[in-house]
Amino acid sequence: MSHSGLVGVYLSVHTPRYCTYDAAFAGKLAHPDFQAVRDGLVAQGRHVATLAPDAIVINSCHLIATFPTVVDGTPRHAGVLTAQEAPELIHGVAYDFPGDFELAAALVERGRAAGLPCTLANDVHYPLDYGTVMPVVCYLDRAQRIPVVPISVCLSADLDESFAWGRHIARATAALGRRAAFVASGSVSHKLVRGPERWPGAAEQELDHRLAQLIADGEYDKAWAWLRSVVRQRQLRHLADVLEFRAKPKEASVRVLRLMMILGVVVGLLAGQAARAAETVKIGFITSLSGPAGVIGKHMKDSVELALDHLGRKVGGLDTEVIYGDDQRKPDVGKQLADEMLKKHKVNFVSGIIWSNVMLAVAPTVTGAGTIMVGTNAGPHELSGKMCNELYFTTSWQNDQTPEAMGKYMQDQGINDVYAMAPNYAAGKDMINGFKRYFKGRIVDEVYTKLGQQDYQAEISQLRGKNPKAVFVFYPGDMGIQFLKQYAQAGLRDQIPLYSVYTVDETTLPAVGDAALGNFEARYWSPDLKNEASQRYVADFKKKFGYTPSYYGAQSYDGILLIDSAVRAVKGDLSDKKGMVAAMRKADFKSTRGKFTFNVNHTPIENFYLLRAVKGPGGETEMQIQKTIFENHKDAYYHECPMKW
Template sequence: MIRLFSSFLLACILGITTPIVFAQVKIGFLATLSGPTAALGQDQYEGFMLAVEQRLGKLGGVPVTVLKEDDRQDPNLGARLVERLTQQDKVEFVTGVTFSDVMMSMAKPLARSGVLFVGSNAGPAPLAGKQCQSKFFFTSSQDEYQAGVMGRYAVDRGYRKTVFVAPDSEIGKEQLKGFKRYYSGEVVREVYLRLDQPEYAVALEQIRAAAPDAVVAYLPGDMGVSFIQRVAQTGALGKVPLLTIGTVDGITLPQLGDAALGVFASAVWGPDLPSPTNRTFVAAFEKRYGRIPSQYAAQGFDAALLIDGALRETKGGNADRREWHYAMRDARFASTRSGFKFLRNGFPVQDGHVFTVVKDHQGRATLKRVATPLEANPDAYWNECR
């Protein structure tokens, strides 16, 4: 023991920076895990933990301890939890985060801490642009990206007139901006719904009156479920295609079932993407949890794989965070998506797909890829990141 201490003291005096290898790595997982939107955060967590379990409690060959925290979709609580994880619990990584308002609240204390962050859902525009942080990485997408995918798809399909339906909120207007970034046709009407709106008769009449070539809807959660169920029950849209953003996914499909058949959805991930990692992930998730995974689960799984790759490349947990940072930036891991490359803002260059809802061999509603309108595409804000 004395000899080891003496060697360590001599190394400090001479300025030798021999890497310190951790006995374990602590990871703070922070997401929305309670309330009406808890399913999103829970899927992020289950995807992340599936990767850890497959590696017998290790990432990069290093044992990991995951400290799970629920922000309750409260930005102030999220900021406090980040401070506790980084200052009191001394985590080496923070991951997760479901919603962008929580992400923006926790960004400053997280950046001050110097702890590396791997986001697996929220992707606010400021953090992709002028407020980007060199130690932040995202295995999801910038919030407006999937709306842009649907904008390009609408152009490719020749839909010249569309109606855009969204909640009457800032995020709804951001999604419209993302859609218009790639859509060269005309949005003939914007229909904004109150978050507590129980009936859609007026909205559906406005859509019919506009006589669009397609309806584009950003209606997350229960609002989207209610809207699509109403459309299916009444046949209100007739043969007009329903193109959705953040509305039809692995979270809502079990509730929607047959009501969603034929509906289109834009996403960066789907269960039928052909990468070997994805096929293995989908099968393992179904075996473990008894259901088709969502994009949130896939993004959580990729977050764990990114950390796994960084720790493996630094040979089991180099204590110098700069080495972890460089390894994460290189993104040397086999993602559930084909090829994975980070821009300087920490967001990935990636494909944007469109899926339609079909039944699988078990009769379950699932997503089938029908197009990839954006290939190896950057987000719209990366060039603002300096």
């Protein structure tokens, strides 16, 4: 997660018997029952490592101050620890980790402003307790590189003050722009009693589980109320226990214990609220919604909505919010949108993108911010090759793949003297390159036109002058409509067969009509593809939106399902990027194209078909699959991608 504030909260339990060097490093446990606790602490350490917070704020129930709360802002905590409570178990432990004076000062400033008695320590001799040192050096940050800010419990504070501190810690870290982890070192089941035989048993441990569960469920109000009642009961019980050795002033310790619990837990609640905010999956979906390409964007957006319907409006079982952005077919606008989605909306995924030049601007922005990008159309060769990225997936194809299929088909047909045309931008070049990779016959000429050009009459006149045997074009969206109409109007449709990619599809057919009849296209998906997922998608799409979906839509639908599979695999833990990437690599969802796999560069390995525009039963022109050109076709750039998995 990239946002600041509390990014992780840990309840790290400790007693001198299992929070020792021996237990941590040699696995020498004082009792086999401690195994689970130790494993839990090790797991917390791993989690801290993946989270890589800027600072750890730690509140140990053994770091005790009397009147003010002490925040230790010492820039470097270095010393040798011998635990006051257990010198025979924990002694001579050298520690040396950085502090964060700025953060500590900000905490104190905020506490003072709120009228909470507190003081800032900046003194290498300020003593640290074993509850602070041992969890950090043994489990949470064994490299001792993350700055640590110890904060004391305060004997004079009451419950509400502790609660207030939790809130101030959360806000101060956010205001400072720190990504901090909070560690409550202690536990609800903590018992201040003598003798190992009176260690917390299953019933006491259940209290911790219950608390964890309440927080995980987002039941903060319940947790708070429950905590108050537990504190009251346990205070009585502790008092009863304490009565046994009343001679020693144990009330103070009980108070410490109580405050620790409140403080730790309350901060947990607040951080939990941040976690709850993250329990909504936010997906930023960028496409062209206005202007001439708006119809493609509409196909994509409608498909996203249908995917959400099919998932019960919950991606990965979590509440889902999709933020749509209109890139207006401009790379700079696309990049701005991506920035806004990442910084303002703090999206967990960015998806969509029709145009390769927009994708080349957006994908590095998104992956550079540590967020997963799921492309659902554009497939520039850079992103499948040298610029491939762990966090970048595409549910469509690499640009070259489809024209490769068309090149293969025309090569197999023995067609010669081909005239090739495409718009002059990233994908146009990819398309012609892909075509030429498999088509080895003679190419009469290769013409690039302006992106968004409306009139092709000049080019068509040139084309006719060269008298080719076949024409290969790539004209997506409105360009395709114009080209096809003008090609037919020039009387060439019956003279020179037209082979195209991404030109005749369900977004352009209604406007082109008969001018497309007989046209050949290559594609990985078509509405008439026979598989369960595809047929369900097409049928429900037609029912909901009243028109026939296109491959742009199918890919976008797949994109949401892919994200769903990832979030499901990590059980909704959106901070687990590695887990989500691993899950996405399996392509474990019901794709509209049927079962497929991802290549090492996260580009699909999939089938490509030959399509032809024919008269459908209703009299409209529609695309019909003729044959399979490629089975499980890989893109040409995956060798250049250094990724290994």
